[in-house]
Amino acid sequence: MDLAALLDRIADDVAPEIGRGSVADYIPALARVEPRRFGMAVAEVDGRLHGVGDWRTPFSIQSMSKVFTLALALSHGDGVWTRVGREPSGNPFNSLVQLENEDGIPRNPFINAGALVVTDELAHHGDAAETLLRFLREESGNADIGIDAEVAASEAGHADRNRALAYFMASYRNMRRPVPDVLDQYVRQCSIAMNCADVARSAVFLARHGVRNDGTRLLGLSAAKRVNAVMLTCGTYDAAGEFAYRVGLPGKSGVGGGIVAIVPGRCAVCVWSPGLDARGNSVAGVAALDRFTTLTGWSIF
Amino acid sequence: MDLAALLDRIADDVAPEIGRGSVADYIPALARVEPRRFGMAVAEVDGRLHGVGDWRTPFSIQSMSKVFTLALALSHGDGVWTRVGREPSGNPFNSLVQLENEDGIPRNPFINAGALVVTDELAHHGDAAETLLRFLREESGNADIGIDAEVAASEAGHADRNRALAYFMASYRNMRRPVPDVLDQYVRQCSIAMNCADVARSAVFLARHGVRNDGTRLLGLSAAKRVNAVMLTCGTYDAAGEFAYRVGLPGKSGVGGGIVAIVPGRCAVCVWSPGLDARGNSVAGVAALDRFTTLTGWSIF
């Protein structure tokens, strides 16, 4: 399959969707992003890389970081699963309701509460944001990937909800390090800026069932498959069922407008377009992935 | 792969799990089932059939019927999706809470409320239980498949919760036919008795992306894949995330102790063992499917 030509076609097909939806506006640094951007990249398991549109333009990865921190935490063992569940939440990503009904154990690692637990876990092995940065730079081969300081400062100033989530879990003894430390590392992770090519290259180990670009193994076969399973059931906020239905691939979205998706055994895909739907997923991004699986026939179902 | 030998090995491996858990006891006809039964069958897309243990013993399919009625309703078009969602519920299968918060639209077709809507929709085209029976007999080639009259009578006598769900949806105008009619058809669907071989043969059209055993098409490629997607995210009550994580296949369970799972492009699997875990899924059944995907490497992730 000529993926380069395919990406061109997809970019044409979804053009009417680009600019639709609303750019995240809870912090000024995100609100300023030009809504009509669109980029898409595919990193194949054999190392080939393809892209279209703004695929070399960095954007804020936000919650896409949660896939990588989960994988990094699992590379140290299964311990994190005693502190966070694996079920879809059925509620918005920053809801406290279930957390209360379920004694401070977040439903899954991709809602904010769960990602805070994963960060707390990863922090046993050094600053979680630094660990993540190092991994992303190594996988992508791009040493320039960094934290957007303006986004990080802005996030830190709008973190009361996450702070509430963290203290709430602390009240159930499900937070080991001091909340301000965990929150700081969490905010810096979310504020990393990357382009589609680098995200796709950093995520392709999940299509390779755990094997990194340098041939070493980050995760065992089962663990890697299971990260994909959690992405499928929990990766797109409370629209995971809809995403599985339309796209049929494990995927994780971020409010920066990015989505990363995995075709097991084949490739990782990253798409970026800042306009979000009501549930926080990129409108043009979902449409592009929908076209991608329709045209390739590569859904997992 | 020698699936016959594989099934033998799985039966050995899961022997310690057989008899664990609790047999469904809300009606006497189910409570009487011998807990130490175990059967498993695989129907391949090319027609080959394999089995082990009690794979020729009929059991009550219960909620496994919901996969078939959904597929049959979708064979008439997409209309049902205006009346039922596609998101995991995050709540027990017969909960009313979300139904109230979401104006009488059930979260998905595999919780009881959603299946009542699907039955109501299918009933436009004739008695839904009869339609289902006809389909199951044709696909399995077993004309003896029937409704267990004792189970049906018993279910009808313990249907107050489902009756409440149906009237509740009626109060939101999401029930078209009279509640007693819909409930009667729903109860009879759940009371069908089948063996593992027949279930696997009846479900293999989902592995064949919509094509029935006689080569005709029940569903288009996309629609069939999408039924699989809904099974993955919503098929095992509030344990869908755990099932995706452990087994990695679309699956649908019933409180009779059966689970049907799909390996797209390859086969349908049906396993049966009556002991249920706290969430209503067969203990030995989940274990057997876990072994199956581990040994074959056939998870979708």
Next chain:
Amino acid sequence: MDLAALLDRIADDVAPEIGRGSVADYIPALARVEPRRFGMAVAEVDGRLHGVGDWRTPFSIQSMSKVFTLALALSHGDGVWTRVGREPSGNPFNSLVQLENEDGIPRNPFINAGALVVTDELAHHGDAAETLLRFLREESGNADIGIDAEVAASEAGHADRNRALAYFMASYRNMRRPVPDVLDQYVRQCSIAMNCADVARSAVFLARHGVRNDGTRLLGLSAAKRVNAVMLTCGTYDAAGEFAYRVGLPGKSGVGGGIVAIVPGRCAVCVWSPGLDARGNSVAGVAALDRFTTLTGWSIF
């Protein structure tokens, strides 16, 4: 205090509120009511009766009936309290959420689910609607009080939500008689038409701590006080706190626009005006009771 003059003054004061809000429109028979009606009556414990405006015009008592059926059920003993609680619900009057979380035991006897239980309890001693009618006729001295057949028929045709509530409780074994029977009696109770004078005279036994107009005792001192307590905490749907705050009297409202309130030791008050606020309480009715307690100083606080 010259209550007749006082009522005239209140009618003047609240004139701007009359016609505000929305008339209940879920059934045609209620939707047709002229919104600009206003009546108010006071029945003193010594038998004196005062009124203003449309105080002799019958209206649909709806949920005000719940106070009387509770008192009648309690006249047979405390048994009903094993099947219904005494706490404010904090949720709309016909919500199923709490019922599910609390195993089919309604929070209090003034939400619909609780009133269905009270009806079921009262039905042990004969048809509950007939028992209620007999009591209301005796207390008011008005043998013409009856059930509005059009309202009753209309309610019966819009009872799916209440039917769902009743079957839901039945699934928890908290419904003793057949649901259709209980529902029929419940609907007829709510469909009784009375005027303000008759309601006030029928309720004054609660101001007399249980003693009826003929000097016999319906309830003991404690039981009567406790009905007042439940009215205060639960009598005005999810606005009970606001009503206690503004009016400071035990009161029970109905979607027909009536409110009955008790001044312990002094009198019962009934006010009627069909325009309802967002929580289902009469706008002009609450305003009139607010004026009444302000002018008389007769709040219980």
Next chain:
Amino acid sequence: MDLAALLDRIADDVAPEIGRGSVADYIPALARVEPRRFGMAVAEVDGRLHGVGDWRTPFSIQSMSKVFTLALALSHGDGVWTRVGREPSGNPFNSLVQLENEDGIPRNPFINAGALVVTDELAHHGDAAETLLRFLREESGNADIGIDAEVAASEAGHADRNRALAYFMASYRNMRRPVPDVLDQYVRQCSIAMNCADVARSAVFLARHGVRNDGTRLLGLSAAKRVNAVMLTCGTYDAAGEFAYRVGLPGKSGVGGGIVAIVPGRCAVCVWSPGLDARGNSVAGVAALDRFTTLTGWSIF
């Protein structure tokens, strides 16, 4: 009525209840309290004071402080009501669920979230704990009333849940001052130690409809009555309906085992016994108030 003799009789009557229930144990300083303590005091509107048992022994007032801070906040005007509701919560005192559903506006000023808002409001006029201390010393005439430093330190070390509540409200812009400041003032209020006599004398202005012991007015007639109304509907956590039913007086409890209740126009009562029921109210305290209203006939109903 000979209140001194009455209190002796009540102490005898409730003796079997003393020591029942569980002493609050979330902080060591409270867990150490001797469970078999019992004291009760009545402060009449004319200044007479009566007591029995341990009525001169200081204890931790905890949530009873919320009544006084509400009254002090209202003495500056009605502004606080734009930030907190007046409805019973129907949920435990430190729940976050409703807060989320209702956009960060707490249901009432007596759940923790609401009291944090009241503290934030009162803090406009100086340190809220100091303001409260000054008021309590003036009303009781006891200059020795102070903050228990050990309790305060202990509370501050177990405040993650309250910290979560405060940051959660901050995320809805319903917290004006920095969370750490508000929390510090809140913790010190709750850690005040007082005896029954001093609490009763400090609360009797609510029985005098707003007039303090020195004849000056803290609150207008309406405002004072309304504080009583909020106490009745919301003062005893999620047992307010039960307390109204059994006791029939406005009351506010604390997990230190104290309860303060108001008989409008007559007196304030404070009872203390550390054993708590499942909902956090003193077992012997509720029993004593129940006896008190039964023997005096002074319920408000």
